[in-house]
Amino acid sequence: MENNINDDNNKKTLILSILGILVLIIAVVGVSFAMYKFTGTGTQENVITTGTVNMSFDNEEGNNISLTNEYPMTDEYAIQSKDTHKSEFTITANLSVESSVAIAYSIGIDDQNIEEGETLKKEYIKIALLDDDNNILVGTPNGLDSQELTGGTLISELESQQDNLINKYMLAHKLITGSNTSDKYTLYAWVADTYNLPTGNDNKDSTLDENVIKTEEDDKTKQEKTTKSETFKFKLIVKAKQLLDEEEYEEYQQ
Amino acid sequence: MEIKENGQKKLLLSILGVAILVIAVIGISFAIYQTTFDQATANSIKTGTITVSYTEPSNAIDIEDAMPMSEKTALETLKTSNKTFDFTVTTKASGELTVPYEISITKVSGSSTLDEQYVRVYLEKNNGPVTLIGENAVQKEGLYSNLISNLKDSTKRQDGTKLLYSTSDTFDSENSTAINTTYKLIMWLDENYQMDNETQTKTYKAKVNVDSAVTPIAQ
Numbered sequence: 001m002e003n004n005i006n007d008d009n010n011k012k013t014l015i016l017s018i019l020g021i022l023v024l025i026i027a028v029v030g031v032s033f034a035m036y037k038f039t040g041t042g043t044q045e046n047v048i049t050t051g052t053v054n055m056s057f058d059n060e061e062g063n064n065i066s067l068t069n070e071y072p073m074t075d076e077y078a079i080q081s082k083d084t085h086k087s088e089f090t091i092t093a094n095l096s097v098e099s100s101v102a103i104a105y106s107i108g109i110d111d112q113n114i115e116e117g118e119t120l121k122k123e124y125i126k127i128a129l130l131d132d133d134n135n136i137l138v139g140t141p142n143g144l145d146s147q148e149l150t151g152g153t154l155i156s157e158l159e160s161q162q163d164n165l166i167n168k169y170m171l172a173h174k175l176i177t178g179s180n181t182s183d184k185y186t187l188y189a190w191v192a193d194t195y196n197l198p199t200g201n202d203n204k205d206s207t208l209d210e211n212v213i214k215t216e217e218d219d220k221t222k223q224e225k226t227t228k229s230e231t232f233k234f235k236l237i238v239k240a241k242q243l244l245d246e247e248e249y250e251e252y253q254q
Numbered sequence: 255m256e257i258k259e260n261g262q263k264k265l266l267l268s269i270l271g272v273a274i275l276v277i278a279v280i281g282i283s284f285a286i287y288q289t290t291f292d293q294a295t296a297n298s299i300k301t302g303t304i305t306v307s308y309t310e311p312s313n314a315i316d317i318e319d320a321m322p323m324s325e326k327t328a329l330e331t332l333k334t335s336n337k338t339f340d341f342t343v344t345t346k347a348s349g350e351l352t353v354p355y356e357i358s359i360t361k362v363s364g365s366s367t368l369d370e371q372y373v374r375v376y377l378e379k380n381n382g383p384v385t386l387i388g389e390n391a392v393q394k395e396g397l398y399s400n401l402i403s404n405l406k407d408s409t410k411r412q413d414g415t416k417l418l419y420s421t422s423d424t425f426d427s428e429n430s431t432a433i434n435t436t437y438k439l440i441m442w443l444d445e446n447y448q449m450d451n452e453t454q455t456k457t458y459k460a461k462v463n464v465d466s467a468v469t470p471i472a473q
Contacts, residue, residue, distance in 0.1 A: 057291035069302035069349025073471040193470035224307035233296040242287035
């Protein structure tokens with residue numbers, strides 16, 4: 001009786017094992033040998049190609065302001081002779097996608113690239129910036145909306161001028177939405193008439209005028225005063241940025 | 255204890271990882287296109303230099319026992335005897351600039367007892383006579399008292415200083431050589447001076463000044 005029970009169990013185990021192997025074989029073979037098979041491969045490629053933004057700041061060598069033997073001058077004279085102390089530069093932008101992309105750019109003076117003299121500081125350098133249509137971007141116009149330049153602006157007065165791209169000495173900013181844009185600017189700079197030329201010595205003889213040197217030679221007395229040359233240097237900077245949404249766009253338009 | 259430290263390290267690393275991820279995502283989101291251009295060559299403004307010097311002889315005019323003289327006699331006599339005051343004004347400037355200067359004369363107060371209406375003044379520039387400031391057809395030429403006292407540029411001289419001559423030297427960008435100008439000052443007693451009943455010697459002492467005030471370029 002007990003032997004019959006063991007035989008039955010062995011048979012059941014054997015049947016289940018065979019059944020399991022069959023199911024496995026059917027599953028594998030069934031996939032491999034489906035009765036109907038369809039494979040559809042797309043013929044149209046969905047493509048995303050990034051657009052291109054190409055900007056340049058073109059300030060030809062030799063077209064920067066490089067003045068020597070300059071003296072303080074009135075705004076009137078500086079403007080009258082402005083062609084002798086100007087720099088022209090162009091900002092171009094080529095956008096591959098028109099209308100959907102807006103680029104904002106700002107022109108400023110790089111604080112890191114201002115080199116002041118001992119006394120010739122930004123409080124004594126005046127500048128003016130005009131665009132290609134003679135709109136006065138920096139400087140004093142002769143009345144509201146006038147395109148007649150009558151004065152410059154001290155660089156020090158621009159220190160608080162800022163926007164989202166330039167946090168100091170911001171001169172101008174613009175939005176570009178067209179595919180090809182070329183903006184030409186003219187920068188003027190001169191020494192303000194409030195600057196006093198410094199002297200090269202500190203000899204202070206109370207009987208003489210300040211910083212006058214007195215020498216005696218061959219029965220003659222010579223009094224002399226010489227000024228000292230100083231240099232002020234600065235570089236422009238252009239920062240550009242793509243605007244991502246309408247909110248940012250409107251913010252720049254204001 | 256060690257387990258606790260490991261736990262803290264894992265926590266810190268996790269926070270760091272999340273922070274980097276956030277920065278990366280934000281960074282990508284807000285810098286799709288951003289660029290900066292620097293001007294290649296700096297704009298440069300260099301000021302020029304100005305030098306003005308005044309050289310005078312150590313010994314000034316000293317005429318003892320002066321007698322009234324006509325201009326012709328005075329010039330001949332005093333030049334021959336070297337009783338003149340020769341001085342030089344030198345100017346130099348780099349670049350285009352006009353350097354003006356004024357020559358003036360100041361009476362030494364206290365030690366001058368002679369009335370200045372009897373003092374004659376004559377000035378030569380590079381061996382040629384110059385017209386003194388304040389002269390006109392009516393007034394007698396070279397009379398000290400006719401000179402004007404208000405200096406054009408050197409207004410700081412308020413001590414009765416009188417202007418003799420005003421001029422300027424001009425420099426351009428190609429020529430910055432120093433300009434030396436020699437002057438000869440002659441002073442004498444005017445021929446109209448009356449020597450009657452003079453019991454005491456009278457003197458007149460004066461100093462020559464040179465002032466230059468270069469103002470900002472305006473035209």
